[in-house]
Amino acid sequence: MDNSPAPQRPRLASWAAALFVAAAAASAIAAAGEPLPFWRSSLSHTAWTARDGAPSDPNTMAQDRTGMLWFAASDGLFRFDGVRFERVDEVGGHKLLSPNVRALALFGDALWLGYAFGGVSVFDHGAVRHYGEAEGVPSRSIYQFARTADGTSWFSCSGGIYRLDGARWRQVTPADGLPAGEQPALVVLRDGGLLVRHAAGLFRSVPGTLRFRQVPGPGGMTFSQLNADGKVLVMKYGVMPQVFDPISETTVPLRLPDAPTLPYSVYRDGRNGWWIGGGDGMRLYDPDFNLKKQLLAPQSFSGVRVSEGPFDDREGNLWFLTENGVDRVRETRATVLETPLRRADFSVAAGAEGDVWIGSNMTVNEAAPHAFAIAADGRRIDSDMPSATASTRDADGGLWFGTFGGIWQRRAGQVRHWPLAPALQGTAVQALAMADDGRLWVSVVRRGVHTLQDGVWLAGGGHPELATRTAVSLHADAQGRLWLGYTGNAMAMLWRGKIQRFGPTDGLAVGNVLSMSSRRGRLWIGGDQGLARFDNGRFVMLNDSAGQPFAGVSGIVETGAGELWLHGVKGLIRVGAADLSAALAGGGDRVAAERFDHLDGHEGVSAQLRPLDSLTEAADGRLWYATTSSVGWIDPRRIGRNRLAPTPLITWLDTDSRRYRAVNGIGLPEHSRNLQIDFTAAVLSIPERARFRSRLIGQDHVWRDSGTRRQAFYTNLGPGDYRFEVMAANEDGVWSVAPATLSFRIAPAFYQTVWFKLACAALLAGALYLLYLRRLARITARVVERMRARLEERERIARTLHDTYLQSVQGLILRFHSIKAGLPDNDVARRQIDAALDAADAVADEGRDQLMELRDNHLCHGELAPALEAACGAAGAQHGVAFSLREEGARRALRPEAQDELFAIAREAVGNALRHSGSTEVLALLSYGAAGFTLEVRDHGRGMDEEVRKAGRRHRHWGLTGMRERAARIGARLAIYSTPGAGTAVVVTLRAALAYQDRR
Structure with missing residues (x-):
């Protein structure tokens, strides 16, 4: 009997048609290598619906080379990266023909879309090809695409099956061996051929042709799925599912677990798991049809009907599409144990034979919960022992448990029990530790610490001060030391009969000491505020790579492989052996850590009071943990890793x-x-x-x-x-x-822009040039003004000398002449007066010469060479000395200020040569070089006196000093070379930039 309403049949066929992609994915997984093992750990399920941005009532899905998932739905085409659904209205810049997408496939990098009312689009590397009625595509809903090994492309629609022939789509007709009918479903077989599920039965393509032939199998228009073993699962509503074997071309019924009604949907995933839907979600069965997981709607599944699934993505996740959205199932890294209902605050203790004992400290409407164990082979072992609030293991492998009111021991299947001492009754055991002398140390809530040995209780173990305060945790290490952990960063160590106490001054900063563990001579201490190790009498904190403490550590295990595992309020923490060794060797306080939380299957929060410890290592290497709401385990040797690099x-x-x-x-x-x-x-x-x-x-x-x-x-x-x-x-x-x-x-x-910047630079350069010219004009005006003031001062001094000094000297000379006239000719005084008058005439002549120097303004009128030739030539004629001037290089105009100073220096140098050298000729040489200008005045006289050369000037004469000052004023370098008996040379050199007006 067909349980589905008739109006839904077209929709059901569309669900089935899209399953080609899932079947192809499962086939690819099997073909890639060894089939995946059945689900080994717990399953994590996540559902996305319209409120999460997921497509409403999606039809089909596919995965591209980058790993992105694509969904076709009636409300559009969607792309999903694992976090966000993005509606895609165009691909490669090309718009979709319609937002109502019914079929979707990826062949290589080409995305194929089929629409609800006809039309096909192929998007490939930025280009698009649309097919419509003109290309043979009917105005019918496109349900499914397929591509066979010979490269032929096919689609099924409400009007039948079509294949692409060149640029046109051609319908498969009865002449091709396929009866007329609607909504056939397609499956590409392992051999690359096409299997068609038709209302009239199963039809298979004939190799090497485009024709079909019928093979044994039920007809119908519901889905057909290619399993990983190459067989095809065929469903027909109201009929037991069938399995078609393409090799033998036989069809046999699929035996399913007993159920009140026939299943609504049956799928087989790539891990050989069976997913069966009964119209209320999905159930997972192992290959032998043992129930493993239920995901029921609406609490645990997005919808009651599955329209596509299971789809295996490249990371090993399983996807389902329902009428409400998208569901993902994945394997977690931590396995959560199925525990009895109405229990909480669990405890775990590992036995020596691979068994792990589990208790719960709290129940709802259930009295005295008993502990039970999981054996190494997975069997459950029940017991009459109450659930423990504390546990420890002795050297012989025996387990000791502390409960509300007593102590229990399990060894080799035998159980013994001791009640708490009368003074300790009415409260629970907080912590246990077995010392190497056979004494069991027991910390009792609000009663302090005591020992039990051979049924005898001893307060404080013989140390009265230990019986006054309850220890949160106890631990006996391999060195024979007993460690007691308290609240508020306090610890005590009992060793060889002596008690040593530790606190914050010893580096202890873990807060309340919740857990202790030792291995390889290292003692680890965990608390609600961090983790520390005991090192040479002090406690050293260990934080994560970001410097943050490991909070709420109530379980510590250092494994045989050298890894350090912690159980904290945010889950499990793994520190790799290499990272731990590096941190310990370097004495660092930071270490790289990997966290396992709710995303990895961890549920609940580790205990922060009782029961402690919350982490234990079983004999087979698995780590069992207990939280407020669950018990689980993780195998450090078999942690699932995603080795696929994302794109x-x-x-x-x-x-x-x-x-x-x-x-x-x-x-x-x-x-x-x-x-x-x-x-x-x-x-x-x-x-x-x-x-x-x-x-x-x-x-x-x-x-x-x-x-x-x-x-x-x-x-x-x-x-x-x-x-x-x-x-x-x-x-x-x-x-x-x-x-x-x-x-x-x-x-x-x-x-x-560049041109604007260049224009700005040009304007700036022009402005700077104008500023330069303005400043040059101001400096020139200032120099002219200064020269004018200097000339006026010289003229004033000259007038003063002429009107006063020289006139007074001339008056004295006349008076001495009149005195001389009154003396006899042969008078001795007359001869002395004549000598004085000659000296006075010499002084007057020198004064006149100085007056002429002042009156002559020293400014060079015209070019330097003619001015020097005129001035110095006349001076040489006066002194009877030949003056000559020679020029080297092409004459160039000199800067006015430089020319004036050079003229003055040359006149002074020529004057000195005429007056002091005794040379018969004086030469002035002007050299116009590209790098600079050189003025040289040379004579062939007696040379400069040694005293003048050393002093740099004549006593009470300032000519040489003045030449140096003038040279410095224009930035020139003045040098005087003199050799006794060979003459003197005065050389002035000036750089071209300071000497010439023009710039070549």
């Missing part, structure tokens, strides 16, 4: 004014200062742990860690070319092989 994708670039789809070569307008770049990567198992790093070449010098954020923001970017790069890592830190890149260019504003 990063850049999706959008946003500016303040517009959104751009991420394609290389985007041109952004001017003033695009603030950018937001969206990126992602398909990490489907634990997307919450995906990490990203990015950089903007042209702005960033190093990679920036984005953490889990899938966006990058940039502000105040200038114009230019940029390239954004992003890398992604999955939950196990496997980074992408290559970054995703996006190149774009920000156009410059007119004031940011």
